[in-house]
Amino acid sequence: MKSETVQVEEAVVLEAKQESLWRRARRVLFVVLGFVFFGLGAVGAFVPILPTTPFLLLAAACFSRGSKRFDRWFTSTKLYKRYLESFVRERSMTLRTKVSLCAFASTMLIIAFILAPVLPARILIVAVIIFKYYYFIFRIKTIKEPVKQEAQES
Numbered sequence: 573m574k575s576e577t578v579q580v581e582e583a584v585v586l587e588a589k590q591e592s593l594w595r596r597a598r599r600v601l602f603v604v605l606g607f608v609f610f611g612l613g614a615v616g617a618f619v620p621i622l623p624t625t626p627f628l629l630l631a632a633a634c635f636s637r638g639s640k641r642f643d644r645w646f647t648s649t650k651l652y653k654r655y656l657e658s659f660v661r662e663r664s665m666t667l668r669t670k671v672s673l674c675a676f677a678s679t680m681l682i683i684a685f686i687l688a689p690v691l692p693a694r695i696l697i698v699a700v701i702i703f704k705y706y707y708f709i710f711r712i713k714t715i716k717e718p719v720k721q722e723a724q725e726s
Contacts (some may be wrong), residue, residue: 602638606631606646614651623676625655625669632656664713674708 613627617624628651646652659665665673678701685697 574594599638602634605644606634606642609634610646610651613655617651617655619652623672625665625673626676626703628652628655632660651654658715659712662715662721663711664715666717667714670708670712670714674704 609627612622613624614629616622616624616627630641631646633653635646647657650701652723655669659669680699681701685694688694688697
């Protein structure tokens, strides 16, 4: 028979292996979700109906939790630099980005409000909408659209 100490040590090793497996699976899930949201954000850059910035924000959150390498890659992309860099660095957004984000979020919250059968849930949704507008209007600085420089002919 194994001594009690050996059994405890084996249990600890097994638990550590299971935790390591869970962490790896979680990181892979975040990277996969990061690519899904990045793809949706990229499509949103070309399709006016689909918003870009919310999906890129979700991609940034997922990549930062999933992998340092993919996070570095994502922060070096043109989409990140165009839509998120100023927000991350300076807590500022263009008016166009703010309106796009607020419209998308408001649409989702209004749908949730309509579908919520319980009064406390509806009150919570209204509070979230109010807070969202307060935050976007008073907490995030509005900056001007960057001027696109056209190629100068010699």
